[in-house]
Amino acid sequence: MSDPISLPLADLHAELGGKMVPFAGYSMPVQYPAGVMSEHLHVRDKAGLFDVSHMGQVVLRGDGAARALEGLLPVNVVGLAEGRQRYGLLMLPDGGVADDLMFANRGDHLLLVVNGAMKHADMEILRAGLPGLSVEMLDGRALLALQGPLAETVLEAMVPGVAAMKFMDVRSFDWNGADLWISRSGYTGEDGYEISVPVAQAEAFARALLASDDVMPIGLGARDSLRLEAGMPLYGQDLTADISPVEADLGWAIQKIRRTGGDRAGGFPGADRVLAELDNGPKRRRVGLLPEGRAPMRMGVMLYGSDTATAPIGTVTSGGFGPSVGAPIAMGYVPDGTVTGTVLYGDVRGKRLPVTVTDLPFHQPRYKR
């Protein structure tokens, strides 16, 4: 494995005391001196700045780009208005998911934001599946996220106009000559923004945000606990090439127009399986899990129907401690139809510990719709 690549803000992370770890091929801050717990709570209370420049920013251009992209995603791309963003799933032929992503209609092009660990594989799928379109991964832009209830106030003071944006709006803004591409979205369950900024101005922009007393730098550790509380799947754990969108309980992301009976039903890789699962139910489904007691149930913990059963019926795909919940939380896969309140048993270091199936999310989102 080659050495992790440094991101544009590497010097700033070092100055802030970030503990760097390899992630998705990049050197990324997992936490700062405040620690995961404080960082997490600060985002829920005020505002936090995340460097997510490892993610792929991909521009699609060409006639019929939206219609063509519907050939790879089971979502309504054509109907997305200019200046709006939507969640999408890049599909595999057997109905599993190659990656999850955001896509935005920016007028003369579509902008996709994809997971850092998957972006090169995604590019191959996009290029092969979108002949005749220009598919370009941008390398001159950093990506930051400002998340939390005070994100609006802080960013509006620097970039007037962002307060008027609604959840999932996208717009361009000028900041000291820098062309910012801003969306009102995030991966924390809080109101906030994701900001694409040219590399040359990225550090100055990040420093200007951090100059606010309300803004703290946040590492990958708190990013994971925040998204877990928000019930959002992490690609590679809760969502994989073997898991369909319906199994992942992401059916809401497949609009009616792409479902059986819709005007543009099907027509994406794996449509047979996905549409059948929408109509008849999948075998398993992603649910929330609340372990009793204080012991976290982490990824890989097997779930059993009783404390003596020998065959597992499910598995934990993400788990840890939820700082805002104040207790261990997890998500995982159980047989479809397992109702909320069902008590299962997780095998933690050889002990069968009770865990209750629960609805997601653990923390209600506070988006500005």
Next chain:
Amino acid sequence: MKYTEDHEWLEDNDGVITVGITGHAATQLGDVVFVDLPEVGQTVSKGEEIVVIESVKAASDILSPLDGEIVEVNDALADTPGLVNDDAEAAWFFRMTTTTPEEMDGMMDEDGYKEFIGD
């Protein structure tokens, strides 16, 4: 006070040895959210995993520093795991007696431990 290379501290009071983890180890672990303690009366061997500590980041083990028997555990940690981060030198995990007290003579003292962690 004696220290192990596994970042444990040991304090011997007339043959009853109190064991905890160092402040350095607590900082490395991050916020501790769960501690699984051994049973009182449990016979343990040096190197055996007898405590599980879960932080917000990951699970880690504490190994028994000596052969012997657990005589007391700090139940306060089960209810308030964050005590480890507040003051690691006060947040003891368990007390034990040992059949090999002479092994403590070979362990690091405070200066030796500071050198070990490069402080």
